[in-house]
Amino acid sequence: MCGISGIVTLNESNNHNIDFVYDMCQQIIHRGPDDDGYYSTNRIALGMRRLSIIDLEDGSQPIFNEDRTVCVIQNGEIYNYRELREKLKKAGHRFSTQSDTEVIVHLYEDYGEKFVDHLNGMFAIALWDERQQKLILVRDRLGVKPLYYAHVDGSIVFGSEIKCLLQHPKIDSQLDYQAVYNYFSLGYVPQPHSIYKQIYKMPPGSTMVIQNSHFTIERYWIPQNGSTEPLNYNDTKSRLRELLTDATRIRLFSDVPLGAFLSGGIDSSITVALMAQLSDSPVKTFFIDFEESAYSERDYARAIAKKYHTEHHEFVMRPDAVNIVDKLLNHFDEPFADSSAIPTYYLSKMTKEHVTVALAGDGGDESFGGYNRYRTILKRREMRLLRSIVGPLGTRLHHLLPRNAPGRRYFRSLSQNNSESFVVGTQEMETRELLSCDFLSHISHSVMADLDSQSLFSRNGHDRLFPYATFDLNWYLPDDILTKVDRMSMAHSLELRSPFLDYRVIEFAAGLPMDWKINRRDTKVILKDTFANDLTPEVLSPRKRGFSIPLGEWFRNELRETLLETVHDPEIRDSGIFNNSEIEGLVNEHLSGARSRKSQLWRFLVFARWWKKRKINDSAQVT
Numbered sequence: 001m002c003g004i005s006g007i008v009t010l011n012e013s014n015n016h017n018i019d020f021v022y023d024m025c026q027q028i029i030h031r032g033p034d035d036d037g038y039y040s041t042n043r044i045a046l047g048m049r050r051l052s053i054i055d056l057e058d059g060s061q062p063i064f065n066e067d068r069t070v071c072v073i074q075n076g077e078i079y080n081y082r083e084l085r086e087k088l089k090k091a092g093h094r095f096s097t098q099s100d101t102e103v104i105v106h107l108y109e110d111y112g113e114k115f116v117d118h119l120n121g122m123f124a125i126a127l128w129d130e131r132q133q134k135l136i137l138v139r140d141r142l143g144v145k146p147l148y149y150a151h152v153d154g155s156i157v158f159g160s161e162i163k164c165l166l167q168h169p170k171i172d173s174q175l176d177y178q179a180v181y182n183y184f185s186l187g188y189v190p191q192p193h194s195i196y197k198q199i200y201k202m203p204p205g206s207t208m209v210i211q212n213s214h215f216t217i218e219r220y221w222i223p224q225n226g227s228t229e230p231l232n233y234n235d236t237k238s239r240l241r242e243l244l245t246d247a248t249r250i251r252l253f254s255d256v257p258l259g260a261f262l263s264g265g266i267d268s269s270i271t272v273a274l275m276a277q278l279s280d281s282p283v284k285t286f287f288i289d290f291e292e293s294a295y296s297e298r299d300y301a302r303a304i305a306k307k308y309h310t311e312h313h314e315f316v317m318r319p320d321a322v323n324i325v326d327k328l329l330n331h332f333d334e335p336f337a338d339s340s341a342i343p344t345y346y347l348s349k350m351t352k353e354h355v356t357v358a359l360a361g362d363g364g365d366e367s368f369g370g371y372n373r374y375r376t377i378l379k380r381r382e383m384r385l386l387r388s389i390v391g392p393l394g395t396r397l398h399h400l401l402p403r404n405a406p407g408r409r410y411f412r413s414l415s416q417n418n419s420e421s422f423v424v425g426t427q428e429m430e431t432r433e434l435l436s437c438d439f440l441s442h443i444s445h446s447v448m449a450d451l452d453s454q455s456l457f458s459r460n461g462h463d464r465l466f467p468y469a470t471f472d473l474n475w476y477l478p479d480d481i482l483t484k485v486d487r488m489s490m491a492h493s494l495e496l497r498s499p500f501l502d503y504r505v506i507e508f509a510a511g512l513p514m515d516w517k518i519n520r521r522d523t524k525v526i527l528k529d530t531f532a533n534d535l536t537p538e539v540l541s542p543r544k545r546g547f548s549i550p551l552g553e554w555f556r557n558e559l560r561e562t563l564l565e566t567v568h569d570p571e572i573r574d575s576g577i578f579n580n581s582e583i584e585g586l587v588n589e590h591l592s593g594a595r596s597r598k599s600q601l602w603r604f605l606v607f608a609r610w611w612k613k614r615k616i617n618d619s620a621q622v623t
Helices: 018-026 081-090 102-118 177-186 233-249 266-278 298-307 321-332 341-352 364-368 372-400 408-414 418-423 427-434 447-451 466-490 503-510 525-530 551-556 560-567 580-592 598-622
Strands: 002-009 035-040 044-050 070-078 121-129 134-139 148-152 155-159 206-211 214-219 258-261 284-290 311-317 357-359 495-497
Touching (some): 018 035, 035 070, 081 102, 102 134, 102 206, 177 427, 177 598, 284 298, 311 341, 364 503, 418 447, 466 503, 551 598, 560 598
Antiparallel strands (some): 035 044, 121 134, 134 206, 148 155
């Protein structure tokens, strides 16, 4: 696990030196505190920070092929590297390390740009071919590992985090207005945008090839709808168990201590069960809880820990609600409003005190229909008559009703089509009320149009769930869930791995019928059936709370002063971004208990404090 950065010119001249890349790497020491490495030639400079997981002694990067004409740096892990290594050795390749990264240079020698098709892992890769003067940047299929880039001053600059790229003197901090709009509508900035106009996110499952004066980006993997051929349910369960078991097995290889997050949910419980069955020693499990008992799932986690005799660690979270906001901003580099980042931050911090690698259950909801919003969107078909009658009036009724009137959002939602309702719900409408008219004059696209996702929802496939799950795989999973997991774990130099993110599991699940995943009574149907004997009755019971926090209560208590201070900050009020009267109305409704506005207020607070921090940093650089 590492952080990478680099710069390549788009012509023959080279106006850069390794010192610039060194400065980029200094920004991400937390991603790799154990080691660093650099390489430069006439057109390129590469750098990396290393968190040593495999081949602790000899796995330093960059890594080269035999004649040093191919150079690679990598952030992540190649889980099937041992199998690949044996095949490559039989083909005549010589290895100088035991590192998983070394298989990449030899795969490139045999398969060229198609080397990525052979990799099973989480990775961001930069590979330099000295003979062809070609740089290849690759991001893993699901987007577990981040990769940002910018085209500036005749060069491509790239890095694992935005803060790397901001070291370039000609990358400015001009906001991308559409990205801001999308953030307030979704709670995160969806790729390919970042919050900065000049900086972009590499899409998941994509490759950038930079050669001569040109660069191109292509997707090498996109989630596909599965086979329509008949399947045997029992045979499918056997195959599912086999796949998840192998996905877990290959993620257990490590030269450092390893454990697991155990939330008490289905996915993390299955992960721990498989780890216990594959391990010779007790699994170390980690659970975080709140002081507020209403949010506790301690009993579910304890039931699994007891069943598998794990070495179980529990933590009670007493967060500093004020200071944690600014800590998160330092790691995300842009506004990010998934409040479950807070418990993930503390859980990662406490887990790193015991292990360096932990397995988690991320990815199971998207593949096996685990979100309740899937059931909600599928039920909308039953409301077609009501929507056809009331829908055309929904927007008008929404505007006529007082802001805190019950049902106001519901009437607005009736006028939306299914795809818009699923992706943004009423949040985009609320964004248009929260932002100023002047700011909105810069917005030319709706969220749906900007994401260009409508083609997903226009398919006439046999699986009605597929477009929604695929949207989540393409945007919500990489840009929200995996961004949160990567930044919060890397903040503490902890590597997280998830068997459910194995692309073989994703592809297999895509081929399963919808009613094997979700029905009127339950979610993750086949997953629960497959592992029923491995779990406990409590864990198998229908429920879905998620990693939520008592945010509403915090705004009325610990965060109250911070919220009010931010709302009345003269610089924020005069920024021209917000409809100040709308913000004040939301605050008054929430603090009085008239209506919960925690989600809108959290997005505002996170953005406003990020904006203020950015403004201070820009002023400091000018002086």
